[in-house]
Amino acid sequence: MGNWRVYVVCLYAAIGGFCFGYDTGVVSGVLTMKPFAQTMRGKEELNALEKGTITGLLLAGCFVGSLLAAPSAEMLSRKRTILLGCLVFILGAALQCGANGYAMMVTGRAVAGLGIGALSMIVPLYQSELAPKNIRGRLISLQQLMITAGLMVAFWVGAGTERIASDLSWRLPLGIQIIPAVILCLGVLFLPFSPRWLVSKGRHEEALDVLAKLHAHGNKEDAYVVSEYNDICQQVELERSVAVTSYLDLFKGTVRRRLVLGILVQVFQQFTGINSIMYYAPTIFKQAGIPENSATLIASGVQGVLNMLATIPAVLYLDRLGRRLTMITGALWMAVAMLLCGIVMAATGHVSYNSDSGANEIDMSGNKSASYFSIVMIYFFVAGFAYSWGPVGWVYPAEIYPLNIRAKGTSITTAANWLMNFVISEIVPIMLSTITWGTYIFFGCCCFVMAACVFLFFPETKGKSLEEMDAVFGGSVLAFRDIKKHANSTMPTLDASVEKQSFGDEEKH
Structure with a gap:
């Protein structure tokens, strides 16, 4: 079901995901450039607080932007909210590109964050409301595919400009992100409501x-x-x-269950540990025994390409495999990869305290086989995330809420993602410098917990229209009990506190 137009519209809207991925990825390379530090603070390197502020203000802006997008989506429309998010992002990107000091840069990061937060919430919501039920997962997964494309392009653009000795080394990669935003901004005018x-x-x-x-x-x-x-x-x-229109309705009846599960999906997505890999890849590869800058650069670049390519199976097969199976298998895959990586590091690496950095460091240079094995496990982990929790983290929350509060529900779950993103970005450096290999054991255990939670509590949503979600979430809280029943069900009674009886025995599509 669905002709080429719905694919084109959803793919075009997913350019918002490219902007999201690019801006998230470009800053890690820019922060290490000497011309950037000279322009910002008149010194060769920014301190940890200054770097953390530049990174953190983007995440703070994303958190606020995702919440503000909800009333805009309801009043102005989904389409116009995408346009508004683009305009805000372009302003923030322009401030970053033209920054003449630290204050202008952090302002630009915060403004860009507002735009990214709005786009990260509204694009999956818009796609979900356009997509036929049998390919909805595929079309929303385009968001994650474009995010990974943006991350990959940002890395290689930064790698290509880092050797430039002038301000062009950082202004160029920061300025490039304006191009896809302008393309989306102009094209969205022709997209349907x-x-x-x-x-x-x-x-x-x-x-x-x-x-x-x-x-x-x-x-x-x-x-x-x-x-x-x-x-x-x-x-x-x-x-x-039944006046299902306010934020209070998110805490009533079956909608409360959906809110909890939507938030958990986004929280779990971050506690896979994926952003510990994305943000701190050089440190992690160094721990795994690749100390040279060039080798670390190549290892990180390969990871970005793998992340994008491994997302393609989700685009092709998510609607066949279903959300539950994809999340469970992905979590188990990532858990095994993380645990094996941590165990091998613990068994073969030597942990020592570096008084200069004030951190514990692990040395695996004496065992190349173990070192390469750990790196392969990190790549396996990235591939496991890319085909499962990466795309499903956006698909599931965008399709589970009633129409009149869908924007509000999706904004809260997206805000939870950005909040946990901030938490992970703060705690991972501390974990890597204190418990070293224990970081991988921690995230591996988290992935096992996620697999169990999905099996117990998350109902399957594949093949159901958005209007059928009332039935999907109207059964037992223990979702595995209702899998067979929902496979053959018609529309049952809606929750009395929020959604009254509506369709009787009418069968869906």
Whole structure:
């Protein structure tokens, strides 16, 4: 189901993910450049607090931006919120590129963070409301694919400019990010409005027209189009009748369960340890026995390429494998990789205290086989994340909420992601410098816990329309008990405290 138009629209919207990935990845290289430090503070290197502030203010801006995007998405539309997020991001990127001092740089980082936070929340939401149910996972996964593409491009652009002796070495990589943002900003004007948002605003004919163009080459009489349109209209009327519109409704009935699970997905995504690898790859590869700068650069670059390529299977097969199986297998894969890496480091490495840096360091240079094994395990870990929790972390929260509070719910879960991202960025350097190999053991254990939680509590959402999520989350809290029942279910009674009986025995699509 779905013709080429829905693929083009969702892929184009995913350029917001590219901006997100690029801006997140470009700063790690820029912070180490001497011309950058000279312009910012008139010295050859920024201290840890100054670097941390530049990184942290982006994350703080993302947290706030993801929350502010919710009222904008409901009032202005999903489409216009993407446009607004782009404009804010362009302003922040321009401030960074033209910065003449530290104050202007941190201001630019915070402003860009507002734009990235808004885009990271609104793009998956927009994609979910356009996508047919049988390929919704594939289309939302394009967001993660573009994030990884942005990270990869940012790394290699930084690697290519780091040897330039002038300010161009850092202004160029910071300025390049304006290009995809401008492309998205101009193109979004031609993208359709979300049909679900149009119906919620009473613009029924426009909604039917969008559904027809996206799914049936403009045929408004197509059976799928008519069925989807009727389901959306019924859901909107239902939610209006019970006033499902405020943040308080997120804490009522089955919606509370969805909020908890949506937040857990985003929190778990960060506690896989992926950003410990992305942010601190040079330190990790050095611990694994690759001390030379050039070798570390190559190892980190290969990791970025692998991260992107390993996301492609999720785009192709997520809607066949389902969300549960993908998350469980991905968590187990990552757990094994992290534990083996940590165990080998502990067994073969020598931990010593460096009085100059005030940190523990692990030396594996005496055992090349163990060193290479640890690096391979890190690559296995990245591949495991890329096909599972990377894309599903965006797919699952974007598809589980009722329409009238979908923007609010998605904004809270996205904000949780950015909050945990900040926490991880703060604690990982401390963990690497104190418990060294224990860092990998910790994240490996977290992944085992995640697999168990998904098996116990997370219902399957593949193949269900957004309007059927009331039924999916209306069963037992122990989700594994309801897997067979939901596979053959029709629409049951909605939760009485938030969603009344609506569709009786009507069967979906």
